[in-house]
Amino acid sequence: MKESVIVSNDIGSATVLEFGLDSLASDNFDFQFGEANLPPLPPPTAWDTRLLLPEGGFSGVKSSLKDYRNAPSFPFTGSKEHRIQYQVGSGTTVTIKWNLPPQITGLLQDIVTGTLINVPMSDSGNYTVAQPNIFNKLKMTIDYQSIIPVELVSFVAIVNGSKVNLTWQTATELNNTGFDIQRKSENTDWQKIGFVNGSGTTTERRSYNFIDDNSSHGKLYYRLRQIDFDGSSSYSKIIQVNVNSPNGYVLNQNFPNPFNPSTKINFEIPVRTSVLLKVYDLLGNEITTLVNEDRPVGSYEVEFNASSLSNGVYFYRLKAGSYIETRKMLLLK
Template identity: 45%
Template sequence: AGFLVNVSSSEANDGYVAHFMPPIGSFLYRARLFMMDDGAGNLKFGISKGSSSIVSWVATDFVYSQTYLIVIKYEYVGDATGDDDIVKLFVNPTINWPEPLNGDAENTDVADDIEIENFAVRQGGEAHIYQFDGLIIGTSWSDLVPVELVSFSASVNDNSVTLSWITATELNNSGFEVQRSNEAEVWENIGFVRGNGTTTEINYYSFTDENLLEGSYAYRLKQVDLDGTYEYSNIVNVDIITPIEFELSQNYPNPFNPSTTIKFSIPEGSQVNLKIYNSLGQEIKTLVNRFMETGVHTVNFNAVGLNSGMYFYRLDAGEFTQVRKMTLIK
């Protein structure tokens, strides 16, 4: 069993908080997890095999109000004695292969072996306050996942792609490499988004890939842990379509204060000029004066320092010319 836990408070005599158990009705609780104060203000984790077993403690002291990954393992020995199965406790283990041979604490006391069917959580004492999240029950070390990616999607806005993803839990998460491919199995890194380390909070991420040419694109995330281990997300696919005509769109927002966005489309590579004029026809500012590739483009106009009133913006691209008006209200 693996889960995240954040302990806010406990006392030195608090009891166990989680355990494996056979079918409901039996009290043969095994692999009992203890989380308690050491009497000096430090948090300690320990494990016992049964109710009469001694508690084996992790040698390291831990701090309160920090999130830890806890893994409890019940290991079947498989001989005829019926009382020598082993329980192991891991705190913040590295979740990759091979599985660690030894736990941070182990207990091999003699106690009746059981067939596990349930896992239970309880309050260990009146002073025990903790958050418990992300429980995973499995029969293999590979069943434990360091980062739970809830969703990963892509949306197209003209010739830009915005990737959005959500995590429910994170463990030692350094961040996400954003990778793109427009050829089968040929991937390139196009950015990195920093993760949130270890957390049980829901986190929202996004990344925008801009100024793309027409074509089909695939995206994936490479989630990288602090120790360098990594895992890939699923793949999302999008298509960028070339505009079929020149167009200058209405700015948005309009009216505006103090900035607005101007969007225009060019179906072929062109020398582009985009300029701002006042109501008297005087040129105020040049926003674009360069060659631009085919596609849909956006430019931000900041009117700080200008007076309220009517303004005009003019697009010249090749032989195409169009003028629109916009209103600045302060």
């Protein structure tokens, strides 16, 4: 698994330092994880930051932008110590910024007494070192709780009308049963809204997606609960989206059109109301009822399958409250 901190000065210089766990990692250089020995520090007027590797007692002889440590087995619970070294360059302060998942916390301390700087790390946060020329090294102790080695490299939510499309990628997976998709709003607690199967054990990148087509409007939060074969689980970081309410009644043109044999019809309603969506043939005969129920505010998509019908022009009619709209569609087989 991989985490990172961003170390920056007050004039815009910034570097990402990466750390994590793997069953194949060691306290020395792990070239398979991108660790590589850095050259000696540049002149003090230049910006620099790095992780000091533990071999040699964090002496600085060996340093890297990445520092992976060994976890003998998973789920893993324990602590790992990392050392951050920096020189401020032309700046005057140094800031360390983090964004950790719920099962990882940390402690950022000076290496003199551990009390002059003593900052807890959890969730999203940052700490600014006001005297970086005096405190040019920090000890970062990372505490892991029941870590499962599924390396999540991205987790993104995109709003499409009233739907939310969730996509995520993993770099590696070990004994991964799959992912519970969880959602909460400002008025509700976390609830499971779906499940996506994992890839078991793999070192290849895997991509996943899930569409939440029953989302409410307003501010929504999503997270993944990754489940191991033995039932152990861990949570991803939380992502947030805003789903806007429709401004009025809309009945869109079906797509595709012409179609064969199925097409999708989208509509929007700005208030909760009774909705009736029907399909008619060219003579006005009713073919089918697609929707006949009360629906809350939102954007909706309905599929119409015409595999049993013959070629020709058909009409679909939406009645929502006092709103009535009819559109034409063409079936070509």
